Amino acid sequence: MGTGGSNIKLVMSDIDGTILDSAHRVDDGLKETLEHLKEQKVPFILASARSPKGMYSLAEELGIRTSPLACYNGALVLKEADSESHQPILSHEMNKTEVGVIVDIIKDRFPEITINLYSGEDWYVDKYTRWAEIEAGITKETPIEKNVQLLMLSAEMPVHKLLLIGTPQEIERLQAYCQALKLESSSFYLSKENYLEVTHCDVSKERALLELASYYQVDLEETMAIGDNFNDIPMLKLAGLGVSMANAPIEVQEAADIKTFSNNENGVSKALQKYVLGTK
Structure with missing residues (x-):
């Protein structure tokens, strides 16, 4: 777990309670922010307990269909958020x-x-x-x-x-x-x-982050992870910069390097702007 936010080359983010507010609406500053991340060639990867179909529409809305998806908390990581291709980078199946x-x-x-x-x-x-x-x-x-x-x-x-x-x-x-x-x-x-x-038992967002950092040939110190719940803690600790939401339980906040605003206050886009883009 690092302490600096400069030189971030890969971002992994939870969905519910993180990029979605309490009414399940997407952080309204995120799509524009992600356009700037694309210009810097920084992948923004959604990681969730959701299935691929439960994530495709969000990837479409955010304009990141060509980015990987870490589905089922990393049990299935797809190369692209596209139902047509459905190419797995990794698949950890249950017994x-x-x-x-x-x-x-x-x-x-x-x-x-x-x-x-x-x-x-x-x-x-x-x-x-x-x-x-x-x-x-x-x-x-x-x-x-x-x-x-x-x-x-x-x-x-x-x-x-x-x-x-x-x-x-x-x-x-x-x-x-x-x-x-x-x-x-x-x-x-x-x-x-x-x-x-x-x-x-081998499945976790932490493992998915490790695999995707390797896939993109990015050092873990150059990664950022954002989350709001207990199952995000290993991912927050592993990333170079672990970011908790202000709405996260105190144990999650303590496991992170920094705390951003809540999911009802565009916390994800504000963290990306400040720690990745250096604009705010």
Whole structure:
């Protein structure tokens, strides 16, 4: 973790709570700021727990379709934010046996939990519950209704992420139960109090930043990472300049080198202007 913001050659940023305000609108100073980053040939890479389809429209809106996307917190990193090409730079897939164990447990012991399974660009649900409807409203995606247990029988279908949604109390119980299983290659974390995300244990935004710095042949000291939540902490610590949002929990702010304005105050574009472009 560095202390200087000069000579930044690559930027990785979280989406929700970071470039999006509390009404899910994009930082309105960001598109113009990113045009200046392009002139300096500084890649701006979106990194999120979202699927590719949940990120394409944002990349389009920001004019960065030719930049990579770190989807599913880095489980799938695409070369371009373009649904036509869909060329992966890296893909960390879940262990299918472990996915089957988790799905079977939920069906048997936690039937009220909504199972969302993500494979490449596709989002699958057993049934379109109110939780799936809420997630669809946020990401502007439509899930495919299929029997998730039957999907697991398809040997060629990779699983990049499970998103398990219920009430905070249900999710707390499910997380405790799953972690007690001590599954060898699955990692569990909360992205919201009622959202339990499951990916391969090697997956993280930190790993994605490391891989992309190598891909662009940029030293880590020349990278900037911006985020607002606990799963952003390793990325903030690894980057040459870790930037937390003012709306981030105090532990996240303490893990960063600097704090910018909140997501409701165009914090990302202001940080880029000040620490990358040197204009404000």
